[in-house]
Amino acid sequence: MDSRAVTHARSGAGPEQCLYGSICAWDEGNYEGSFRAWEGSNPNWHDSDFGDRARSLKNNLRPGGPDAVRLYADPNYGGNSFCLPRGDFAEQLSSWGNDISSHRLVEGC
Structure with a gap:
């Protein structure tokens, strides 16, 4: 199931603003700046x-369903990709910074 529902939150609120069951992204390192959250692919x-x-x-997905997220360089799950397991996070995206255009929930990495 694809979820295009997006949450906007105040800048600088940190990783705790990523609600349980969500995949979250910030446009600055260390969970700063503009924020988006998705509950599905x-x-x-x-x-x-x-x-x-x-x-x-931050991958804050719940156990019992897809627990990992595969992130893609291109829209529609295309191009290079990497996987982020449940509970994992990336405070500073170095080689992938500013190069994610889609994501899909998956069963494990």
Whole structure:
């Protein structure tokens, strides 16, 4: 199931603003700046004005369903990808910074 529902939150609120059951992204390192959260897969981050902007991530998915997220360089789950297991986070995206355009929930990495 694709979820294009996006949450906007105040800047600088940190990783605790990532609600349980969500995949979260910030446009600055260390969970600063603009924030987006999704509860399901999203084929095109550009639709929510967040494509190619993520600098930090958090996977706060619940156990019992897809527990990992595969992030893609291109919309519609295309291009290079990497996987972020449940509970993992990336405070500073170095080689992937500003190059994520879609994500899909998956069973494990």
